[in-house]
Amino acid sequence: MGFPLDSDPAGAGDIATEAWGLLVPLVYPPRFLEIAREFGVTPPILGAIRSLDQPRTMGEMAELLSCDPSNVTGIVDALEAKGLAERRPSEVDRRVKAVVLTRKGGRLRERAMAAMRKPPAWLEGLSEGDQRTLRDVLRRARA
Amino acid sequence: MGFPLDSDPAGAGDIATEAWGLLVPLVYPPRFLEIAREFGVTPPILGAIRSLDQPRTMGEMAELLSCDPSNVTGIVDALEAKGLAERRPSEVDRRVKAVVLTRKGGRLRERAMAAMRKPPAWLEGLSEGDQRTLRDVLRRARA
DNA sequence: TATTGTTATACTCTATAACTATA
């Protein structure tokens, strides 16, 4: 949501609060939703594609997507209907199904992941010095 | 989604890409969803509460929430059912209804907005120098 | 006639519970 509502009176809080207030409109709403639209898939389907860096069982997908296994059935149905993935019954345990991307699905995945990795315009617009500074601060934040 | 999947081989891209890769897991999934859960409301309802910094007509709310006006009916129904807001028919144009927070709704709004303004732990954990550096870089990003 | 908000309806996303087919 791009809200013009919750502007702090500016300077009311501390430095961290001000930094957070600056960061929020730069990262929300999430790129993920926009990329899903660009690629003509729903967010759950894009999430599923993202999870298929390698063949995954339905159960593994449910785990990675933090959703109930019953949902994965429908999501993989949609992937199959779009020709993006296939179910492959396991040969060792016939209860299990592996989901694998088709070539078309793999190509879409590569392009979509590249879009997700690509920094947004506000970041690319920073000077190289500022980019480096930001990277270094975020490295320390992660630690 | 907290994904262990799309780790760049580390160093494959430029500085901006690396900075973005560090930032993404720090800001997604959005705090907004977590705060909605904490306060016992759904995300659309929290969005509506956020929009009610002042009395708003149903149409204004639809605009601010980027959703169809028909949805606002149900959302405001839910706000009324929870005792958080009330419809006030306009006296000048009886088609129009203003939505205003109750005292209870106003209190919830204050606390929820404070939670949204509060910087996440990773940011509060930075040294004051790093916080200041980050703020300054983000100020330049916004410009 | 045009506008504000509501209702009717439909589709997607999500979860729980019951079911199947294997193990």
Next chain:
DNA sequence: TATAGTTATAGAGTATAACAATA
């Protein structure tokens, strides 16, 4: 009996179209 996946079902969130009240 236990497990992997599916189906049945229900509820929330969203949209479009038709409608009622008012302008």
